[in-house]
Amino acid sequence: MKQSEFFVPTLKETPADATIPSHQLMLRAGLVRPLASGIFSFLPMGFRVLNKVINIIRDEMNSIGGQEFLLPALNPIEIWEQTGRVEAMGDVMFHIKNREGLVLAPTHEEIITYHARQHVKSYRDMPQIWYQIQTKFRNEPRPKSGVLRGRQFIMKDAYSLDTSWEGLDLSYEKHYEAYKAIFNKCGIKFFDVGASSGAMGGSKSQEFMVESDSGEDTCAISDAGYAANIEVATSNLQPVGRIDQDLPLEKFATPNAKTIDDLIEQYNIPEHRCAKSVVYMADESPVLIFMRGNDELNESKLQSVLGTANVRAAVSEELIQFTGADHGSIGPINLKSKIKIIADNLLKDANGMVSGANEDGFHYKNIDFVRDTSISDYHDLRTVQAGEPCPISGQALRVVKAIELGHIFKLGTKYSVALGANYLDSEGKEHPIIMGSYGIGVERVMACYIEQHHDEKGIIWSSPLTPFHAHLIGINEPKFPEVKAAAEGIYADLVKAGFDVLYDDRDESPGIKFNDADLIGLPFQIIVGNKNLKDGNIEVKDRQTGDRKVISISSVITEIQEFYK
RNA sequence: CGGGGUGUAGCGCAGUCCGGUUAGCGCACCUGGUUUGGGACCAGGGGGCCGGGGGUUCGAAUCCCUCCACCCCGACCA
Numbered sequence: 077m078k079q080s081e082f083f084v085p086t087l088k089e090t091p092a093d094a095t096i097p098s099h100q101l102m103l104r105a106g107l108v109r110p111l112a113s114g115i116f117s118f119l120p121m122g123f124r125v126l127n128k129v130i131n132i133i134r135d136e137m138n139s140i141g142g143q144e145f146l147l148p149a150l151n152p153i154e155i156w157e158q159t160g161r162v163e164a165m166g167d168v169m170f171h172i173k174n175r176e177g178l179v180l181a182p183t184h185e186e187i188i189t190y191h192a193r194q195h196v197k198s199y200r201d202m203p204q205i206w207y208q209i210q211t212k213f214r215n216e217p218r219p220k221s222g223v224l225r226g227r228q229f230i231m232k233d234a235y236s237l238d239t240s241w242e243g244l245d246l247s248y249e250k251h252y253e254a255y256k257a258i259f260n261k262c263g264i265k266f267f268d269v270g271a272s273s274g275a276m277g278g279s280k281s282q283e284f285m286v287e288s289d290s291g292e293d294t295c296a297i298s299d300a301g302y303a304a305n306i307e308v309a310t311s312n313l314q315p316v317g318r319i320d321q322d323l324p325l326e327k328f329a330t331p332n333a334k335t336i337d338d339l340i341e342q343y344n345i346p347e348h349r350c351a352k353s354v355v356y357m358a359d360e361s362p363v364l365i366f367m368r369g370n371d372e373l374n375e376s377k378l379q380s381v382l383g384t385a386n387v388r389a390a391v392s393e394e395l396i397q398f399t400g401a402d403h404g405s406i407g408p409i410n411l412k413s414k415i416k417i418i419a420d421n422l423l424k425d426a427n428g429m430v431s432g433a434n435e436d437g438f439h440y441k442n443i444d445f446v447r448d449t450s451i452s453d454y455h456d457l458r459t460v461q462a463g464e465p466c467p468i469s470g471q472a473l474r475v476v477k478a479i480e481l482g483h484i485f486k487l488g489t490k491y492s493v494a495l496g497a498n499y500l501d502s503e504g505k506e507h508p509i510i511m512g513s514y515g516i517g518v519e520r521v522m523a524c525y526i527e528q529h530h531d532e533k534g535i536i537w538s539s540p541l542t543p544f545h546a547h548l549i550g551i552n553e554p555k556f557p558e559v560k561a562a563a564e565g566i567y568a569d570l571v572k573a574g575f576d577v578l579y580d581d582r583d584e585s586p587g588i589k590f591n592d593a594d595l596i597g598l599p600f601q602i603i604v605g606n607k608n609l610k611d612g613n614i615e616v617k618d619r620q621t622g623d624r625k626v627i628s629i630s631s632v633i634t635e636i637q638e639f640y641k
Numbered sequence: 642c643g644g645g646g647u648g649u650a651g652c653g654c655a656g657u658c659c660g661g662u663u664a665g666c667g668c669a670c671c672u673g674g675u676u677u678g679g680g681a682c683c684a685g686g687g688g689g690c691c692g693g694g695g696g697u698u699c700g701a702a703u704c705c706c707u708c709c710a711c712c713c714c715g716a717c718c719a
Binding site for chain 2: 214589608
């Protein structure tokens, strides 16, 4: 492809709206252009990369027996009503205004299940893996970070159909391996974490994450291989335990202590002997929760312990109503009303503790959780902090932001039951099909690659994703016809040898061409200039390392073949 | 949806407080010439409903009201 005829509008300046490297570079290198908030056009260069990603995904999906579908983006709303997801999706789902009854599909579980119901009637018809690579529509409340969170985006989603939970395990495992292969092939450093399945329903799920400050998820990871979403992450911190002194309970005045830090400072109490109290309303019933010192309550863990997502912190009036005191003076002793009390594992059977007296301005010391309280249940309720020991190795955990690239779930029978997708087993008995669901954000793969592979000059593509194999640059062609002739000859030879080449034949100054080439970031640059050509030579440059060498024209093909070997 | 910010040429911005020439600068673009191995130079030129609407005023990019768009933080999020 001659660059003079190729639409790749590069930008010298960084657009003001872009704040993260991948977004800035995708705009500057002429890969995409925004159309509206969260909506992007892929320009020819960007589309080439996107197709590379798609083909890698397609190959891996096919290799585990996946069969590719083309499914409608326009869906009848009835089918979504049958699974209750019109309500669950809420404003995220786009509704067609001038055609009642049609919605834009935000995902495709329903449609896949619909077709499975029609035709997958026997245990002999399974297992199946069905997938699609298509545009999804989600009315995101806040599109951001370029293509990382858009209102329309391409997703590869796959669905497995099985007759047994063991079969589902196998399908799930196949996807797990395929996903690792996909991201490795793309050259992306990633990790996977166990996750909660959220609105998707189902049981086990794992997310494939890329560490990035631009990420929207938070994970705790260690070099030993531990990785977990902060919602479920744990550490190897030891319980505060018991002290030898077993003194009687003692109330003391703490008029100016509203926080744990106040207590520590004013009364010289060690932080780990302070028990912090939090009151939450779970389905509108009060729960008193004890945490160590300044630990942070993890609402996700609380939700799963209490078995409801409907939790909120209690307000002052409720605190006084149920405990007798306001913030800062709540504790396990002398509660005004009998309410459920749970505590974090780290406080299990602790004594010598300080906590509120349920009377404003007073605390108790020497509290023995065994002797003085009626705490029945201890759970992991706290949010892990950076630096705590890894549960596997004991080394310090890192808490990082991460971008979710892919998610695999064991869906189970949620959709097959809702839509009546049943099959007959070998004994003629009817069962719901057991399903899995497996997604990858295609644009995210592209953006994450760029986040991980760029320098101050621009993008650095590598072989699997690069839009062209080589950037052939003719220096000052108008003045030196022999340069143009040589470059055209090399171009023809490379194309004949099967390489995709972008040939910069534009009448631009060398500086502009070099900087554009580094910005666009093709892995292999071939520079044809009068200087070297006099000796029958050209220069090649490795974009990644910046290494250059002067070689003879005749060895260009061998050189590039070596480079891509 | 809450908080903050920004809308002036294709891009990046100044001008807005404190109203007053023909709205400016850099890059990009067009013409001619000189240049040419890391974003050249000279000369000439084109391009603006100053986000939209309404108001105040002799006069509005500038003041007031209102709507819209975009970005950031939060909420939310397979």
